Amino acid sequence: MVDYKQIGLVNTRDMFAKAVGGGYAIPAFNFNNLEQMQAIIMAAVETKSPVILQISKGARNYANQTLLRYMAEGAVQYAKELGCAHPEIVLHLDHGDSFELCKSCIEMGFSSVMIDGSALPYDENVALTRRVVDYAHQYDVTVEGELGVLAGVEDEVSAAESHYTKPEEVIDFVTKTGVDSLAISIGTSHGAYKFTPEQCTKDPETGRLLPPPLAFDVLEAIEKKLPGFPIVLHGSSSVPQEDVDTINAYGGNLKAAVGIPEEQLRKAAKSAVCKINIDSDSRLAMTAAVRKTLAEKPAEFDPRKYLGPARDHMKELYIHKIVNVLGSDGKLAQ
Numbered sequence: 149m150v151d152y153k154q155i156g157l158v159n160t161r162d163m164f165a166k167a168v169g170g171g172y173a174i175p176a177f178n179f180n181n182l183e184q185m186q187a188i189i190m191a192a193v194e195t196k197s198p199v200i201l202q203i204s205k206g207a208r209n210y211a212n213q214t215l216l217r218y219m220a221e222g223a224v225q226y227a228k229e230l231g232c233a234h235p236e237i238v239l240h241l242d243h244g245d246s247f248e249l250c251k252s253c254i255e256m257g258f259s260s261v262m263i264d265g266s267a268l269p270y271d272e273n274v275a276l277t278r279r280v281v282d283y284a285h286q287y288d289v290t291v292e293g294e295l296g297v298l299a300g301v302e303d304e305v306s307a308a309e310s311h312y313t314k315p316e317e318v319i320d321f322v323t324k325t326g327v328d329s330l331a332i333s334i335g336t337s338h339g340a341y342k343f344t345p346e347q348c349t350k351d352p353e354t355g356r357l358l359p360p361p362l363a364f365d366v367l368e369a370i371e372k373k374l375p376g377f378p379i380v381l382h383g384s385s386s387v388p389q390e391d392v393d394t395i396n397a398y399g400g401n402l403k404a405a406v407g408i409p410e411e412q413l414r415k416a417a418k419s420a421v422c423k424i425n426i427d428s429d430s431r432l433a434m435t436a437a438v439r440k441t442l443a444e445k446p447a448e449f450d451p452r453k454y455l456g457p458a459r460d461h462m463k464e465l466y467i468h469k470i471v472n473v474l475g476s477d478g479k480l481a482q
């Protein structure tokens with residue numbers, strides 16, 4: 149049993165309480181490789197932001213859970229080396245799908261886990277989530293549950309249709325399960341293709357697709373039922389058009405990728421939404437930089453020469469999100 153506190157990680161409890169009270173959100177960035185992790189930590193240190201490093205099923209399959217967990221331990225030391233005396237870094241399991249998986253992550257040193265029973269019938273979701281909470285809380289590990297279903301495909305989490313969270317269920321769910329935070333569905337979705345062109349309207353000036361707005365009425369109804377309770381948004385990449393354009397200009401073929409406009413996420417971050425998950429945008433940033441570098445320097449074959457610029461570009465993206473979208477900059481305790 150690894151005690152996450154011994155390796156310098158923190159859980160989400162204080163972090164979320166401050167974010168809800170302060171009208172900002174904590175960035176939850178997925179990582180599955182060295183360059184992403186370095187870029188996340190550099191961005192968090194430079195902006196003095198708390199940060200959640202999260203690991204999905206796809207990441208565990210790709211990079212190995214043990215290796216990723218030691219990278220997170222290294223991330224704490226790396227942040228200190230970069231000059232941050234007291235980094236606030238959470239190691240979080242994204243979309244845990246069984247009690248056994250959550251338990252193994254907790255034993256390994258994760259400080260926070262998500263148990264995603266949102267695809268199960270309501271009572272089964274409650275029972276599974278309760279079981280994970282009872283186990284996790286013995287070790288002061290925080291737990292995120294989910295009600296409502298997000299559409300889209302990302303890292304083996306997929307659903308054809310989204311179902312908004314029902315505000316009338318949230319009090320019962322939170323009370324019966326004892327979760328520390330709740331992921332809800334209000335129109336965000338996983339992946340880089342969040343909406344079909346038919347769901348969007350066209351901006352008459354730029355010709356670009358504008359997605360339907362998030363269901364802020366559902367969010368407000370949930371906040372009324374659970375005042376001050378930490379709410380989480382998944383699938384909140386914005387799919388920056390510049391990166392999509394760069395990818396397509398250098399041989400890529402991304403068609404009509406559409407994300408959540410940043411104004412809407414800024415608005416959400418000011419509410420009880422205290423954790424915003426961003427994964428696809430980092431993938432787009434990395435791919436755009438790699439494609440551009442390889443196209444411009446066709447003789448290059450040293451991975452550091454194209455992964456380096458990719459790391460720089462991801463770091464810019466993370467800083468932009470922290471400062472301009474989530475507002476978590478300057479929020480470290482000291």
Ligand SMILES: [Zn+2]
Binds near residue numbers: 243305338
């Ligand atoms: Zn998710």
